[in-house]
Amino acid sequence: MSNQALARKWRPRQFADVVGQEHILKALVHALDQNRLHHAYLFTGTRGVGKTTIARIFAKALNCEQGVSAEPCGKCSACLSVDEGRFVDLLEVDAASRTKVDDTRELLDNVQYAPASGRYKIYLIDEVHMLSGHSFNALLKTLEEPPAHVVFLFATTDPKKLPVTVLSRCLQFNLRALGEAEIAGQLGKVLDAESMEHDQRALALIADSARGSMRDALSLLDQALAYGSGRVVEDDVRQMLGMVDDAYIQHVLDALAASDSAALMDAVAKMAEMSVDFEAALDDLIFLLYQLAMVQELGRYPVESRFDRDWVAGVAEKISPEDVQLYYQIAINGKKDLPYSPYLRTGFEMIVLRMLVFRPAPAGESPEPTPPAHGSHGKQKQRPPAAGEQASGAESGAASARRPQAEAPRTGASTGESWHDVVTKLPLNGLLREIALNAVLQHHQAGEISLLVEPVHERVLNAERKASLQQALAAYYGEAIKLTVDFGAPEQETPRARSDRIESEQRQQLVDEVHANPVVKDLQQRFGAQLDDSLIQGKKQ
């Protein structure tokens, strides 16, 4: 019950059969006819546009027993064996599985020997972008000056992965993606030849889904033939492609226009029942939103589209242009996230719900039960620790500004040293040091130390860290220390706030100095020079 795929069965055997790619064929045909051959060719382009095919025909043209020409006879033993994939002098290498430099070396070992039966020895290296860096480098010398009987043909979908040293040694031909008409035409030809029933609309749908690749189109055609048991008709093809019936997308947009979340979820559920491809549905939604924006801007959609004109005009009036822009943006962002979503259905549903929720709701029909004020408050609190840190930093900054000459921090009772001095001398690092810097000494008496730490640090100051802080303090004072920690906003200046304040004071002093400098003043007066305060920097001591 073997069934050779159509893409294999209908692989062109002659340049004349290749669809599209005229720009390349012309160059190759002229080169062959006038015998102006290069020794290395690189064919690039997206999947299924004919890279390997053209390379094989080229190999055939070079080795045909009737002589080098753009029209290999297709009858001699060389042509036939190339077609059957058993020509000894055509070495087709799968670079993606033979990536290692040893494989490449092995290949190059045989370059020097003359071809066994043909005119040229041809190395067709497919998927060449997967070769390792060493493999590419091993190729360079041979690729630049191969023996006269050797021709290299490279094919890849991803030429950006090739080193420039390889690119510069090859003639590069970039195959373009095929147009829908070209694909549909070829599909029609294939089906006629296979005498299968088909209609043009179905072929157009397949050609559209193939996105520029002939092999994709032929694989889809195989699938469509299987699905419709030998017939290719529009309805079958539509179903097979999991194509979103336009009605569903229209339901979604209608529900959005009416801010009706129940209808929205209903529409998604219906789509899931029909096992619609949600990624394609999102693409359709994006396209429709784009079309709405065009209608709103220009008054009409400039070209034919599959969505009903009157319906589009109706929706364009119901949804404000700002909302269309917002939906479009959410949809585009959602497209990025959808692949991460564990379930496509839920992912799609969340994208459309986001459109409802994130819309600045006009009073009265808020889709969100919570008042907007609450929402914005919520946003601010999204990362409480960070927000807290910033807030407390700002507060202490403001506090220090109010009292530039801060009263001396309370000193440790027994030593007379300030907590600031103690902290800088303690052998702490990382997080613990940061906590200590953000703490205030409450009292220190007879081996008991009590600290007040900002509440944002409560989570990170676990028992383990507390113990090591206690140990460090004990080692510093040379006596057993009992450490107690309270959490709350410190009223006095913490060492961290103190050093911040000192730094900002020093900076202000420096800025004042620069402003007072007679040279600067002179420059300002004579040339209208302006000082950019933010660039003033003290010299590091």
Next chain:
Amino acid sequence: MNEGELAPWLVAARQQLAGVHGGFPQSLLLVGQQGIGKSDLAQHLASALLCENPAQAGQACGQCQQCRLFGAGNHPDFHVVLTEKESAGEETRLAGYGMRYLTDNQRKPGRKKRSEFILIDQIRELSANIVSTPQLANKTVVLISPADSLNRNAANSLLKVLEEPVNTTYFLLLAHRIASLPATIRSRCQHVHIPLPARDQSLEWLTGKHDLDPQEADITLGLAAGAPKTALEFGHDKLASKRSDWLKSLSELAQNPGAETSVASQWNKTGARTGLFWLYGWVRDLVVFKVRRGAPPPAARLFNADCEARLRNDAKRLDLVQLMTFLSLVEQRLALLGRSSADELLILEEVLGNWSNLFSEQR
């Protein structure tokens, strides 16, 4: 293997494939949500391909030497490439086949970190093996599952053999999601999409075939987002106690700001992925409740339909925008889980810490 073993929704897909016009395709890509039974179907198809006298509908006879070898997990012409994790994980028939394509080192029991990708060496060995004629049957069947986990090198090295296989070779590729495959692979295969079975059909299968309690079947199916095989797995897995523990830990996080480290290590023991999947479903349900002001439409298909009262209550305490932001975080972290060298415990701690913060205003 007989028809009885195949779930009803897969029978439909198999019949469609058996009746394919012009013969069975050489490169077939089966696409469908995880836990829907793709590998069951693939094994059926493979055994039918290898069988000496398959029935009319493309079914294996179950009697011939090929079928008996296949059933015993010993058929030399059935080539299965799985990730290291799956091959060396649970001992199933498929995993036994998959062992063939592991290196000696990978076969050792008790390796700590098992790869979740299919690697290039596996594909290289496969390509070397399948160019020769089949050993016993008249066909060679290759099963790659899941094709989503082919890494970049492996996927590329598969291209040439996949495009022009030997006439007797058949490729069956399974994928949870088509978008995760490179376009070059997609373009070389015929695709068959297996839709999610209708809810009633799944429920009937779970209760009738596998003796799940109807109420439990309902819950597990919700949790598994409708995928019956996943639901069955949950059902066999002492779900009730596991789930109540899980629900308890959720409320603990809501009340207690420092609880995330202990809960995270607990989840990490029982399965980080399941915990996060459930959390994803839970948050999604909360969003639905929030948007619908506590009255979800039946079409919404809740993940946790059994906890409506609690969801409604929780939804009142939470902010919608925050919930949605949190949901995308869970989504992204789920994608990260197992796909990278990221530490599962750290991921859990981060997500749960964020979850706990959502409740900070009430405390």
